[in-house]
Amino acid sequence: MDPRAIADVPADLPRLESRKLATSKRDYGRVIVVGGSSGMAGAPALAAMAALRSGAGLVELLVPESVVVIAAGFDPCVMTRGLSAECDGTFAAAAGDAIRARCEAADAVAVGPGIGRSLAVAEIVRDLWHALPQPAVFDADALHALARLDRCELARHAGPRVLTPHAGEMLRLLGIDPADDRSRDRPWLEERAAEMAHAIGAVVALKGPATLVADAARRAHNESGNPGMATAGTGDVFTGVVVALLAQGLAPFAAARLAAWVHGRAGDLAAADLGEISMTARDLLARLSGAWRAATAPRSA
DSSP: OOGGGOOOOOTTOOOOOOOOSSOOGGGGOEEEEEOOOTTOSHHHHHHHHHHHHTTOSEEEEEEEGGGHHHHHTSOTTSEEEEEOBOTTSSBOTTHHHHHHHHHTTOSEEEEOTTOOOOHHHHHHHHHHHHHOOSOEEEOTHHHHHHTTSOHHHHTOOSSOEEEOOOHHHHHHHTTSOTTSGGGGOHHHHHHHHHHHHHHHTSEEEEOSTTOEEEOSSOEEEOOOOOGGGOSTTHHHHHHHHHHHHHHTTOOHHHHHHHHHHHHHHHHHHHHHHHOTTTOOHHHHHHHHHHHHHHHHSOOOO
């Protein structure tokens, strides 16, 4: 990718406030990431590390105790706690109360990266959707659990919600087989995503080319990113960026829109350095700082 092809910052892109001199980590939000299972410890870790790289003051990772040592090894800046697990390496039903208790101290919560699809996990996800008063992002296998709920149930949530499905996950939320040919009909999917956002009172960020961010009244297409980002783990990074912005006080639509641009810009920087074929989600993490420098630079009038 030609570095000169990297797009300018949109004039109307939401912004974070500048940091004050007299400040501490507690001024920038406490994030909790709930996820992980056997073989999937990296997914919630990517989200947690992206949240730190996106300005969150404190990030705590809640994972099944069977993978806590692995999850804790990715980044010493992330606080990690292992909770009761089933023999298959997913959260046990008994972990639900502990997750709720830990989330009480959070400013924003991310649910789903690598969390698995057991019955106990589905119940934990549904409980968090209905009961958490904090802003929360639901992604990955959490969307699989939410797909079991009808729209009336999805509309009953206790706090601001952001859903971040890719095309297949969007179809599942609609009650359609993710392998259906409509996964390639982008205009149709975007209409359905916007309709769902309106119906359930949430923000839907439909990932893909020109990611759509929609709520009950607005729609915006993202202008950054490239096909090299179609690789495992980049969605987890996106989740981490969104939840960090929610924890810092951005409204859900603004948080999702700014996160989409920053995430895509990090991907564009990675592609400029490495090419689209060789880039991985870790390369996006390493370039979030460059993306944030662009997003926070002074803009011309």
